[in-house]
Amino acid sequence: MPGQTATVEELPALPPRLSGDVLALAVRAARHDGVRPLSEQTVLQARRLPEEETSATSTHLLVLEGPEDAPRVLAYGHVETGDPDAPSAELVVDPEQRRRGLGGQLLDHVLRRWPTARLWSHGDLQDARRLYTSRQLQVVRELWQMSRPIVGEWSELPDHVDLPEGLAVRPFVVGQDEEAWLVVNARSFAAHAEQGRMTMTDLLEREHEPWFDPHGFLLIEDRQDVDAEGRARIAAFHWTKVDHSGGAPAGEVYVVGVDPDYQGRGLGRAVTLLGLQHLKAVGMETATLYVDGDNASAIATYGRLGFERSAIDVMYAAGSTRS
Incomplete structure (x- = not known):
């Protein structure tokens, strides 16, 4: 040099x-x-x-x-x-x-x-x-940030969230749930460019981050589908995040996933609301999330839950084909 x-x-x-x-x-x-x-x-x-x-x-x-x-x-x-x-x-x-x-x-x-x-x-x-x-270079992908209040007169969070019969919610257990969660995460995000490729190393790194809280990592399990070791199958999850590193803490809908075998039963909405209740309980006033700009169904779902676009990330590349 x-x-x-x-x-x-x-x-x-x-x-x-x-x-x-x-x-x-x-x-x-x-x-x-x-x-x-x-x-x-x-x-x-x-x-x-x-x-x-x-x-x-x-x-x-x-x-x-x-x-x-x-x-x-x-x-x-x-x-x-x-x-x-x-x-x-x-x-x-x-x-x-x-x-x-x-x-x-x-x-x-x-x-x-x-x-x-x-x-x-x-x-x-x-x-x-x-x-x-x-x-x-041209824009080939948009990633929306969407936000909504979770306190005050406009929060409109229900006090109780009903789950289908046989399903129950519990927090993630460190040292026990990693492998099972990675399986359902990969199944839930099989077509996702980043999330579906998460590895054990990626997960363990996040477990050691200051923001990680297993009590805010909610699993919906099917207690009618239990393996030989007595562990119920994970049907859906909502991993929340509270990050204090940027000044005022922010609540995030970090990842919401539903196993394909359980889709169509309203679990996405239910587990999202459960996570929002958790964020409200730990003192957050606003919740944010990220969703691909071309994922019309997810945007519509989050829109019905009160989320509106608040920021945008874009991806540039040669050509004009969006993905």
Whole structure:
């Protein structure tokens, strides 16, 4: 890395100092832009030490400047190639280093290496839109954030939620429910680009996050379908999230899933309401969730539950076919 020339480097995992620099850069960008530039999964990948890295599909991109023994991280990118035909990527430039062409440098590197890459723009910020469209990229996917109040006169949450006969709700038990939950999660999200591929490593990482609360991870089980060890089958679930890291805590409908064998019985609505009741009980005033913009049935379901669109993330790629 001669002199002070900014370069792009690819790494399968980040050493501790660079990991800390990347995460600090992401925090500065979030404060500057009002939206987090990296997804939760990318942050978790950035935290993993080289000896902990288990994914062969994750690549970290760094725009570095300065001496080789102590370079500064000016910009960062992450590329996930779990789907080799449509890798997904996220890019962020340090707010103090913008207007230097670093975003374009990083984007051009991604497009040379992964021409079919799909790039997230969280919040659909104007600068990102300008950058991506300058490379003739187009929006191929929208991810809506939807929100609703859960306290006050407009909350309209029922005091009681009825479940079909034989079904009951209980909290997730750490050390017991992981494997069974991964099975029903994969079945529920078989066609989902990210959620359906969640692994045991992904789940355990989240269990160690400060926000994780098993009491807010609600499982609906079928007590008429019990295995040889006496464990009831999981029919549906609602994993809620309360994140205190961004100042005022926010309640999130993190993941709602229904096993395909139990669809059509109203469990999606029921388990969503149960989770909202939990979020209200722990002091949240508003609940948010994320849903694909082309998932008309889910948007309609959440709309009937009082959710309205409050923000949007978009994904850019070459071509105009949405997915």
